[in-house]
Amino acid sequence: xxxxxxxxxxxxxxxxxxxxxxxxxxxxxxxxxxxxxxxxxxxxxxxxxxxxxxxxxxxxxxxxxxxxxxxxxxxxxxxxxxxxxxxxxxxxxxxxxxxxxxxxxxxxxxxxxxxxxxxxxxxxxxxxxxxxxxxxxxxxxxxxxxxxxxxxxxxxxxxxxxxxxxxxxxxxxxxxxxxxxxxxxxxxxxxxxxxxxxxxxxxxxxx
Ligand SMILES: [Fe+2]
Numbered sequence: 001x002x003x004x005x006x007x008x009x010x011x012x013x014x015x016x017x018x019x020x021x022x023x024x025x026x027x028x029x030x031x032x033x034x035x036x037x038x039x040x041x042x043x044x045x046x047x048x049x050x051x052x053x054x055x056x057x058x059x060x061x062x063x064x065x066x067x068x069x070x071x072x073x074x075x076x077x078x079x080x081x082x083x084x085x086x087x088x089x090x091x092x093x094x095x096x097x098x099x100x101x102x103x104x105x106x107x108x109x110x111x112x113x114x115x116x117x118x119x120x121x122x123x124x125x126x127x128x129x130x131x132x133x134x135x136x137x138x139x140x141x142x143x144x145x146x147x148x149x150x151x152x153x154x155x156x157x158x159x160x161x162x163x164x165x166x167x168x169x170x171x172x173x174x175x176x177x178x179x180x181x182x183x184x185x186x187x188x189x190x191x192x193x194x195x196x197x198x199x200x201x202x203x204x205x206x207x
Contacts, residue, residue: 043116051116053170058117060163061175063129064156064183065108065120070130071152072101077135078145086142086197097149097190104183111178131155146194153191160184 037043042054075098082090109119120126127134132152140148164179 037118039118041118045114045116047115049115049172053172054115054117056170057163057167057172057175058112058115060159060166061108061112061115062117062120063131064159064163064179065105065112066126066129067132067152067156067159068101068105068108068183069120069126070132071149071156072098072105074132074135074149074152075101078149081139082142082145083139084142090142090145090197093193097193100186100190104186107178107182111175115172115175131159143198146197149194150191150198153187153194157184157187157191160187 042051042058044051044054047054075094079091079094079098082094109121112119120129132155133148135148160179160183164176164184167173167175167179
């Protein structure tokens with residue numbers, strides 16, 4: 001209050017001249033305060049859904065978010081570390097799938113916020129909560145990379161279908177729509193593209 005008063009008087013001298021006040025341009029850095037919403041709580045919004053329904057959807061969406069963030073990172077790891085004769089096509093394919101997963105991540109996280117919840121955001125929280133097995137830091141062969149990705153997709157698909165059914169039964173049609181037309185369809189498509197790489201067909205001479 002004192003600072004504001006000083007600033008006001010410094011700018012409105014009776015003679016009409018203006019005086020430079022460095023305090024007005026100083027960034028107030030290092031600020032901390034109590035959270036305005038605790039994780040796990042729901043802020044009721046006027047969306048026609050009960051707090052109980054929103055909480056149920058938020059919990060399932062957060063699990064899917066943690067697993068989708070992990071799958072996105074698994075795609076990047078394999079995009080960088082892929083090796084061998086199919087390097088170029090898999091390098092591009094892994095990044096394409098990663099982009100689609102990143103789009104889903106934003107939609108899932110924002111759906112959580114739309115329901116009045118709080119989404120996971122930071123890597124440490126994702127690592128603590130994902131259901132997808134952690135890969136080694138080192139480089140693995142292409143069939144192993146693809147197998148890991150398929151395992152991750154299947155975990156997500158099983159959860160997404162259960163969550164979609166749950167959302168539909170609770171009347172949360174928006175969440176059901178996101179899960180069915182976004183998460184499930186995208187993951188199913190990516191499973192197809194990956195799995196076909198693990199079919200051992202002859203390259204030159206038919207068997
Ligand atoms: Fe890249």
